Amino acid sequence: MxxxxxxxxxxxxxxxxxxxxxxxIAISLLVFDVAGLASLSMKSEPTWLGPFLLCFSFFASFSALAMGAAVMSYGDDGNDGDDDGTTVQHRIVPDTQNSESGRAERAVIRVRK
Known part of the structure; x- marks a missing residue:
């Protein structure tokens, strides 16, 4: 893709x-039988449904958490250590030299405080 x-x-x-x-994490919870999750799921019918729902819900929750944290920390103002009164911000911009590839680069933008 x-x-x-x-x-x-x-x-x-x-x-x-x-x-x-x-x-x-969900598989490790099942393997170590934390709080009896694996033994409880083996007693239910069908036996695959409990572990599947646990893994799917952990997958969806952790994916959303990782994407949210990435988006919130993406535009973080950074100090580049120059102490010249500017901060560094990054922005994704299209690659103008090789426009056919559709690639993008990070552009460093200096903003005066």
Whole structure:
């Protein structure tokens, strides 16, 4: 799958990382039988439904959490250490030199305080 928009690639990457972490935590809860989750799910009918719903809900929650944290920290004002009274902000801009590839780069913008 090829996403042309840099923001969609940014969100998709963070969503996959968060979802993977959520599934890993849900599986570890089942493997270590925390609070009897695995034994309770093995007693129910159908046995696959409980673990599936647990993994899916952790996947969705952690994906949303990772994407939200990424978006909120994206425009963070950074101090580049120059102490010249400016802050550094980053913005995704299209690559003007190679417009056919659809790539994007980060542009450094200095803002006076």
């Amino acid at each position: 090829h996403l042309k928009s840099p923001m969609l690639r940014f969100l998709f990457g963070h969503g996959v990382i968060g979802g993977g972490a959520g599934i890993a």
